[in-house]
Amino acid sequence: EPEVTQTPSHQVTQMGQEVILRCVPISNHLYFYWYRQILGQKVEFLVSFYNNEISEKSEIFDDQFSVERPDGSNFTLKIRSTKLEDSAMYFCASSEADGGILFEQYFGPGTRLTVT
Amino acid sequence: ELKVEQNPLFLSMQEGKNYTIYCNYSTTSDRLYWYRQDPGKSLESLFVLLSNGAVKQEGRLMASLDTKARLSTLHITAAVHDLSATYFCAPGGGAGGTSYGKLTFGQGTILTVHP
Numbered sequence: 001e002p003e004v005t006q007t008p009s010h011q012v013t014q015m016g017q018e019v020i021l022r023c024v025p026i027s028n029h030l031y032f033y034w035y036r037q038i039l040g041q042k043v044e045f046l047v048s049f050y051n052n053e054i055s056e057k058s059e060i061f062d063d064q065f066s067v068e069r070p071d072g073s074n075f076t077l078k079i080r081s082t083k084l085e086d087s088a089m090y091f092c093a094s095s096e097a098d099g100g101i102l103f104e105q106y107f108g109p110g111t112r113l114t115v116t
Numbered sequence: 117e118l119k120v121e122q123n124p125l126f127l128s129m130q131e132g133k134n135y136t137i138y139c140n141y142s143t144t145s146d147r148l149y150w151y152r153q154d155p156g157k158s159l160e161s162l163f164v165l166l167s168n169g170a171v172k173q174e175g176r177l178m179a180s181l182d183t184k185a186r187l188s189t190l191h192i193t194a195a196v197h198d199l200s201a202t203y204f205c206a207p208g209g210g211a212g213g214t215s216y217g218k219l220t221f222g223q224g225t226i227l228t229v230h231p
Binding site: 041042043045048055056093095104105106108109110 | 223
């Protein structure tokens with residue numbers, strides 16, 4: 001069964017460093033998303049991406065964040081200068097669309113980012 | 117801004133009992149999703165509810181959607197230990213497609229099923 005994959009599973013970085021989280025969405029999906037979940041809290045939307053551009057972003061997704069689809073398969077989230085409060089589990093998700101109706105979003109296993 | 121409230125937030129059940137988790141949301145949404153999350157794991161899609169009055173069942177779980185009341189329920193029948201997990205509801209989309217694809221998650225309901 002097709003699935004969303006993410007690498008790395010765990011990333012430890014120092015405050016102020018740049019990190020890139022990688023995702024490979026399901027191959028026939030057209031819509032891509034990033035969410036994050038701070039430990040013990042709810043899942044929060046960061047950004048949605050379609051047709052090589054951002055469709056929507058949340059207040060969390062400030063200038064320190066960027067997304068890219070560098071090739072036909074990868075979808076990346078970059079945090080330019082990490083802060084302690086960026087420590088969280090980051091989930092990538094993808095969904096297909098049919099006639100303008102979005103189907104469910106399939107989530108990857110997540111990348112746990114720890115900023116020290 | 118869409119607000120989503122689930123209750124209860126913590127649910128301790130005995131095996132074999134029935135219970136309902138409620139999900140209220142504040143603004144019109146044309147679809148709603150239920151997800152399950154096991155500790156330290158990702159989100160597993162349980163149900164996609166696409167219209168008012170939609171009801172879906174899978175095993176011991178049944179989900180329904182009332183878009184007029186802005187309410188979805190997840191009913192658990194004859195709970196078993198394997199159902200222990202955190203359950204999230206997430207309305208998606210908005211009236212006229214103003215928020216295309218974005219899911220707004222509730223706080224989650226931590227369900228523990230005891231023997």
